[in-house]
Structures are given as structure tokens and as C-alpha cells.
Amino acid sequence: MNRTLFLILAVSVFTGVMHAQSNAEMDKEIESILSKLTLKEKVAMCHAQSKFSTPGVERLGIPEVWMSDGPHGVRAEINWDDWGYAGWTNDSITAFPALTCLAATFNPELSGEYGFAVGEEARYRKKDVLLGPGVNIYRTPMNGRNFEYMGEDPFLASTMVVPYIQGVQKSGVAACVKHYALNNQEEWRGHINVKVSERALHEIYLPAFKAAVTKGRAWALMGAYNKYNEQHCCHNEILLNKILKTDWGFDGVVVSDWSGAHNTMESALYGLDMEMGTMTNGMTDSEEYAYNHYYLASPFYALLKEGKIDESVVDDKVKRILRLMLRTNMNPTRPAGNKNTKAHQDAARKIATDGIVLLKNTDSFFPIDPKTTMTIAVIGENATKSITIGGGSSELKAQYEISPLQGIKNRFKNATIIHAMGYASGPSAYGRVIPSKLDADSLFKAAVKAAASADMVLFIGGLNKNHHQDCEGGDRLTFGLQFGQEDLITEISKVNPNIGLVLVSGNAVAMPWLNKVKAVLQSWYLGSEAGNAIAEVISGDVNPSGKLPFTFPVKLVDNAAHHFGKLSYPGNNIDVVYEEGILVGYRWHDTKKIKPQFAFGYGLSYTGFDLNNIKTDKKTYSADDKIRVSCEVKNSGSRDGAEVIQVYIGKPGSEVTRALKELKGFKKVYVKAGKSEQVLVELNVNDLAYYNESAADWSLEKGNYIVYVGNASDNIAQKLKIKID
Structure with a gap:
């Protein structure tokens, strides 16, 4: 299509996208576009046309969607139809620190800088979706992909992921949060069925994804390879339809991990929107266009034509895809992007030294x-x-x-x-x-x-x-x-x-x-x-x-996942059972009194810090209150430095099993040598609730709690008692 014709069609079809739209305006625009699409065109938008793109609709000027790997940098260009590198000479980028390092900064502001820089590089490379960040919980030190994630604590990961997403999306590039959910090992990742309590699922493994969706407003999310509740996570009725799209109100696109789709009917009905990487050889080994054999391609079209799947199903997927496009490649006001700038290099260096x-x-x-x-x-x-x-x-x-x-x-x-x-x-x-x-x-x-x-x-x-x-x-x-x-x-x-x-x-x-x-x-x-x-x-x-964003155990068996034997990790090739429940990482070490080699939250400095005058703003709180914990941080040494004040909460005498304490707030503060700084850490009382399996909802216990304030999970300067009415 020539550029003039493209622009004429684009303007005629996509009026109103030149400026930021309200949700109502965007929904109206989406309905208008949807009415112009044929069923075949709708289906085509739901599956790949190459290793990293999905097709547009040329006759209407709807562009392709282009993706790239890259939690900590934009991957080099891959061939259209195989995993070889395309051999470009202009696809070198800034390599940012891996996300374990970002998590170790305990610095949400730096996370925003990180996301913005990598988002700019993705935009410059004309990517619409950046496949990251990863927020799977560090359950075992044997997991080969832990370096891509943000540690063992759901509160830390939740806090750090939000500004990263917001930073990426400022450049008009969708952050695609991954791998949803329970992808905590690489061994047998393609088929292992994770057996985990609902409480551990909601308290440990889902909070960072929830924060990414409800606070970060992520525009895309990638399903995981493994199974949960006997269904693959890329088309999972509970994880995708109920929790993600219904309970959390996710309005973006669910992308399969590459070859993560396994069934047409489940892919159609259980939440998958874009199918990527299904194991075909594309155009190389067949006269017939092999991408049409994806589960959400010709087989999906046939079931729609036969009336076995209602057209509203594909319409919902296409609406989500169009919404993604209106936020990215159909929004002509998005910035042009940058790569390898001094600002990006400075950000990479700052994050590295800070972590x-x-x-x-x-x-x-x-x-x-x-x-x-x-x-x-x-x-x-x-x-x-x-x-x-x-x-x-x-x-x-x-x-x-x-x-x-x-x-x-x-x-x-x-x-x-x-x-x-x-x-x-x-x-x-x-x-x-x-x-x-x-x-x-x-x-x-x-x-x-x-x-x-x-x-x-x-x-x-x-x-x-x-x-x-x-x-x-x-x-x-x-x-x-x-x-x-x-x-x-x-x-x-x-x-x-x-x-x-x-x-x-x-x-x-x-x-x-x-x-x-x-x-x-x-x-x-x-x-x-x-x-x-x-x-x-x-x-x-x-x-x-x-x-440290995760615990260093002395021995592997000191880690909770390994304490319970092989069925707990790596499983029996069919199932893996999370026997430790909510007691992951420092929660396990604290509660079972197992001394770590180095504790979660631990890190030394070339100077010394004293925490003084630690107090809460009051002693009794109601459910909607904020708990304000203040302290004075004194740099007692001869060098300027930074300390991370960490606030943990414990519930003695709880009606359910609890960890001794859980991180609920932190603040990084920079203090000049010999000087002091006042620090205020605010916590939401409602964040002290536990997931009540019998009610399938969160429950906040009344009674006494302990506030632990320190600079590591095993180095608490003071304990304070509070009460929740």
C-alpha cells in the first residue's frame, strides 16, 4: 500500500486518536473499527504472522503489531520465520542491569528511570510491545530465570514493577508483564502442573501481577508455560478469565508465551488474545502458510463459522488488540524514542551501582x-x-x-x-x-x-x-x-x-x-x-x-522449596507441590528459626547508620487508616551513603498460619556523613489482611500486631505494638 493511501484510510477510520482519548472515546473508536472488519480479518489479528509480529489489516490501514524480548534491553532483530539473528548493523542497544539488580536498589524512582530508558529504546526500534518485566517470585535458587525477576518478596516486587511499567509506557510502548503465573522453575516448565494453596497463590505469587495491572495499568500480559489447576496458564479459566479480566478488570491483551498455546477451544474461551510462537515452521517447510494452522487461526475460524464458538469471543479479543494499538502504533502522538543515549548509559550505570x-x-x-x-x-x-x-x-x-x-x-x-x-x-x-x-x-x-x-x-x-x-x-x-x-x-x-x-x-x-x-x-x-x-x-x-532481594540459605535444604523433598521441587514431571505455602524466602527462615547465610534486605555500607526515635503515629488503627512509621536515620560514619529503612508487620496469635513478619513498607534515604534525616514510611492497614480461602476474599484480623523496623529482615532495630480495631 502506498503511504498516501495508508494515511487517507488511517485518518478516515481512526479519527479522534490524534489526542489522548478518554476510555469512552476509545471504546467508541474501537466499536467503529470493529464494525468494518470481516471475521477472517478479526481472526488473523489474534495470531502471529512471524516470530515477533501479528498481522494488521492493510485495506483499513490497521498496522502490524511488533514485539521484542527485553526485560533489561531490546533484543537484536530476529529473522521473520526462524530464530536466527537477522544480521542488522543498527540494532545494538544499551544493556541495562538484570532485574535482580533493579530490585536490590530498593529504589522505585530508579525503577521508573529504568522503564523509561528501555521504553525509549524499544520505541526507537519501532516496537509496540516490550516483553517484560518479569515478576515471578524467587522460590528456589535453582531456577534458571531468577535473574530476570524481582526477588522473593511480593511487596518489594509489587512496589518496583509499577514505576517500571509506567516508565516504559510513557514512550507509547506496551509493557508485557510476565510470566503469569507460577512460572518458578525452568525444569519441565512446558507441562508441569503447579499445586499451590489459594492463599499462597494470592498472597505470594499474584500480588506483583495485580499491582502491574491495577496500579501500573499494564497494557499487555504474557501467560506462563506451566499449568495451574490442570490447565495451561496461557489459556486458564481461573487465572485469566476470573482473576485477571474479571476481578482485576484488566483491559489489555493476553499474549501467549512462545508455544504456550495447546488447544483451540481453551485458547478461545479461557482468556488468550494473541497466540505467538506455536511450533510451526512458518513459511519454510510447507507450501501452505503455516501460521494459519495456529490454534487461534484457521481452526478458530472454522469453529466460529460453525457456530460452535460465538463471534462475541473473537470480538472481545480484537477489541483488546485494538485498544493496545490505539495506545501504541495507532497513536501518532507518541514520541519517537531514543537509543544508546548518554542518559540511558548513565541510568544503566546508576542502577548498577545502586544495586x-x-x-x-x-x-x-x-x-x-x-x-x-x-x-x-x-x-x-x-x-x-x-x-x-x-x-x-x-x-x-x-x-x-x-x-x-x-x-x-x-x-x-x-x-x-x-x-x-x-x-x-x-x-x-x-x-x-x-x-x-x-x-x-x-x-x-x-x-x-x-x-x-x-x-x-x-x-x-x-x-x-x-x-x-x-x-x-x-x-x-x-x-x-x-x-x-x-x-x-x-x-x-x-x-x-x-x-x-x-x-x-x-x-x-x-x-x-x-x-x-x-x-x-x-x-x-x-x-x-x-x-x-x-x-x-x-x-x-x-x-x-x-x-538483597532474596535470601541466601547456608544449605540448599534450608530453602523451603527444597525442605520438603523432590515433589516440592522439581516435582515428579507431572506435578510440583508447593508444600511450604506462604512461607517463602525469609518468611520460612524467620518462622522456622533457620539462620540464613545472608538475609533478605541485607546489605552493608562503607559508613554506619543508626536508627533512632522509631515510632508510629498512633497505637490503634481502623481498616481504612494508614500506619505512619517514622524514624531518624543518622549517618555515624565519615562517608555519605544511603540506607533502606524496612518495615515488617507480624500478627502474634493469628487465627491462621502466618509468617513471623512480612515486609509492608520501605524507604531508601540518602544521608550525608555525620548528618541525620527524618524518614516516614506509610503502610495501608488493609494490606495487613490475609487471603481467606473459605470466603475466597481478604480478611483483616482485629487485635494486636507487631511493627518491626530495621535495615534487614534479620536486623531489627525496634519492635512496636499496635492494635487494629
Whole structure:
């Protein structure tokens, strides 16, 4: 179609979209467009035409919808009809830190900056839907995709996801929240049936999705691969029709995960709107157009023509799709977007430094004076390995990636820097493990020799985004560090005890080596600015302020999902049973009195903070009240820094099983050295309710509660008693 004709048709059909529309105006516009569509055109809009697009309606000027993977960056261009890369030269982008790092910032304002920056890049690349963010709950440290999510606590994830979504959608790009729901493992993800109590479902696994819909106003949502209640989540009567679209009033589009649809009738009736990635070979192996064989394609059309499915079903799907379009590619006033700007790079670096967590710092090992002339041995594959390219569908084609080694060299110009790999994991691969061809023994010996010749060691190891580590398509196989890292740390400690360890990972790991190193930084997957961010924290240019968004257990069996045996994780290939119920993460450790290696909410600083004058605004509250918790935060050290005030609530003597305490509020505050800041954290009393399975609704108990105020789930400065009338 020529551009002039397109514009004539677009203006004639889509009058009124030049300015922001009210819901009533948009609904009227949608009804007008719907009346002009044939049944075949409606059906065509409900399924893919390529790996990442759905068709428009050319005769009416309705555009295609284009999507891209990208919770932490916009993925490189994929071929029309297979998973190969298209080989473009202008699709390199800014790689932002993975969402575990964003969650570790405990900084909702930064989450909004993150979303806006990645939304601008998606818009510049002419994407209509960004497939992210992910908010599945961290249930087990073995889950290969934990690095894409926002931790173990539903309140933290709910708080952080809302500004991210709002930031993305400012650019006229739909955020597609995923993976709804209960996608908490990669093992058997395509068919495993999750058995979980309704209470745990509503209290732990759904709140972040609910916040994304009801507060973030997400325009799209992706179903999960797994089953719930014996139905696949991409067409699930309870999750999609009842909870999402009825109870929460979601007015956007439900997109299947790629090959997440399995049945025409269920896909039609149980909430799926757009079917993507169903396992056909598109146009490559068949004379017939294979996308027409999707469940919501020709089979759907046939059932509609036969009257076995009412046309109102497809009309509802198309209305949702048109609403998505009016918000994105049929809204000509949306901004043009940007990519690889200095603002984006600065945001990536700020998020990275704000999320790095200082776990251990014996003898003030960190920070290291950037003017030092010492010899520093930088040891570990992760010092130089590109991390942005792995991980499965979240892999990125970054315009640049500063390695930790490069960042350290750039900042410590007076020091003598030597590097030894020490170990090798092999090439990055999605869906398989490729062993390294390098000689492990030679790497090991060279690293020990380098350590012996240095004044100090920076060991930069951990996991990476290869298969069976932090990667889509497979869970981790071991809780410990692989490729001989644990033995290497032990041997290095014998020749040089002056070791600081930078742990690159999106997951907790076993730490049998913890007493052999002086300091530990949890650095996550930090994207384009990784090396600069790590160097800024190591040098003291930035005072670390990140807090763990999930618990590090000492042993794997200390994690609740693993306590109950294999049926609880990974299941029996048919079902997985969430025996721990609501006691996920720190809730389990607190309630069962199991000491973690490092607790949820934990993170050290180069300065000290004192929490004083902690109090609530009153002692008795009613259901609609806000609880206002105030405290004075004093920076008692010599460096400016930031602290996260965390407010947890517990209900002693509850009529139902409860965790000892649950996070219900937090506030990050920046305090200059020697100064104090007043902090106010507000909580909604109604957020103290539990999900009452017998009533299928939320119930708020009257009586006494305890307010716990501290800077980690296991470091409470004061307990306060309140009463709910």
C-alpha cells in the first residue's frame, strides 16, 4: 500500500486518536473499527504472522503489531520465520542491569528511570510491545530465570514493577508483564502442573501481577508455560478469565508465551488474545502458510463459522488488540524514542551501582584507594567474559560492554593489574552446555601463581548466563560454584589471604569458601556499564547501598522449596507441590528459626547508620487508616551513603498460619556523613489482611500486631505494638 493511501484510510477510520482519548472515546473508536472488519480479518489479528509480529489489516490501514524480548534491553532483530539473528548493523542497544539488580536498589524512582530508558529504546526500534518485566517470585535458587525477576518478596516486587511499567509506557510502548503465573522453575516448565494453596497463590505469587495491572495499568500480559489447576496458564479459566479480566478488570491483551498455546477451544474461551510462537515452521517447510494452522487461526475460524464458538469471543479479543494499538502504533502522538543515549548509559550505570550489595567486608577490605600502587591480581573468567549475550531470550546485542577487568584498569591507573582466568566455563550456549577447550589444570596453576605474586586478589567469579546456570530453558544443577572455583579460592587463600570476591550471579550460591575471603560484593548482571559500576564501588567513588532481594540459605535444604523433598521441587514431571505455602524466602527462615547465610534486605555500607526515635503515629488503627512509621536515620560514619529503612508487620496469635513478619513498607534515604534525616514510611492497614480461602476474599484480623523496623529482615532495630480495631 502506498503511504498516501495508508494515511487517507488511517485518518478516515481512526479519527479522534490524534489526542489522548478518554476510555469512552476509545471504546467508541474501537466499536467503529470493529464494525468494518470481516471475521477472517478479526481472526488473523489474534495470531502471529512471524516470530515477533501479528498481522494488521492493510485495506483499513490497521498496522502490524511488533514485539521484542527485553526485560533489561531490546533484543537484536530476529529473522521473520526462524530464530536466527537477522544480521542488522543498527540494532545494538544499551544493556541495562538484570532485574535482580533493579530490585536490590530498593529504589522505585530508579525503577521508573529504568522503564523509561528501555521504553525509549524499544520505541526507537519501532516496537509496540516490550516483553517484560518479569515478576515471578524467587522460590528456589535453582531456577534458571531468577535473574530476570524481582526477588522473593511480593511487596518489594509489587512496589518496583509499577514505576517500571509506567516508565516504559510513557514512550507509547506496551509493557508485557510476565510470566503469569507460577512460572518458578525452568525444569519441565512446558507441562508441569503447579499445586499451590489459594492463599499462597494470592498472597505470594499474584500480588506483583495485580499491582502491574491495577496500579501500573499494564497494557499487555504474557501467560506462563506451566499449568495451574490442570490447565495451561496461557489459556486458564481461573487465572485469566476470573482473576485477571474479571476481578482485576484488566483491559489489555493476553499474549501467549512462545508455544504456550495447546488447544483451540481453551485458547478461545479461557482468556488468550494473541497466540505467538506455536511450533510451526512458518513459511519454510510447507507450501501452505503455516501460521494459519495456529490454534487461534484457521481452526478458530472454522469453529466460529460453525457456530460452535460465538463471534462475541473473537470480538472481545480484537477489541483488546485494538485498544493496545490505539495506545501504541495507532497513536501518532507518541514520541519517537531514543537509543544508546548518554542518559540511558548513565541510568544503566546508576542502577548498577545502586544495586550492588556489599555482603562482607572484614578489616574494611573495600574500598580500595584508587591511587594505590599495589599489584592487584584480578582472577576469574567473569572478569572478561561477555555476560550480555547469554541467558536465553533475554540475551542482548549491546553497543558496548565494559568488563570488570577493563573497569578496574580504567579506575586503578597507578596499580599494577595482572589477570588470570583461573577457570573456564566454555562458550555461551542456550539450550546446551559446551565444555571449554582450555586446559583447566593450566588455568588453575596460572591463577595461583598470579595470586602469589600480588599484594591483593580480586576474584571475579560466580555464575554466568550459560545453560544450567542463570539461563532460560534449564535450571541449575548444583548450588555451589562450578568449574573448580571453590577449590581455586581455597588454593589462592593459601598463597594470598588478601582476597576480595566479586560474585557475578542472579542467584544465591553456596559459600563454603566464605571464611577464606575478606570481602564479598554481590554484583549481579550489570549490563553495558558493569565494569565501571563495579570499579566505582570497589574504589569508594560510590558507597554501596544495595540490599538483597532474596535470601541466601547456608544449605540448599534450608530453602523451603527444597525442605520438603523432590515433589516440592522439581516435582515428579507431572506435578510440583508447593508444600511450604506462604512461607517463602525469609518468611520460612524467620518462622522456622533457620539462620540464613545472608538475609533478605541485607546489605552493608562503607559508613554506619543508626536508627533512632522509631515510632508510629498512633497505637490503634481502623481498616481504612494508614500506619505512619517514622524514624531518624543518622549517618555515624565519615562517608555519605544511603540506607533502606524496612518495615515488617507480624500478627502474634493469628487465627491462621502466618509468617513471623512480612515486609509492608520501605524507604531508601540518602544521608550525608555525620548528618541525620527524618524518614516516614506509610503502610495501608488493609494490606495487613490475609487471603481467606473459605470466603475466597481478604480478611483483616482485629487485635494486636507487631511493627518491626530495621535495615534487614534479620536486623531489627525496634519492635512496636499496635492494635487494629
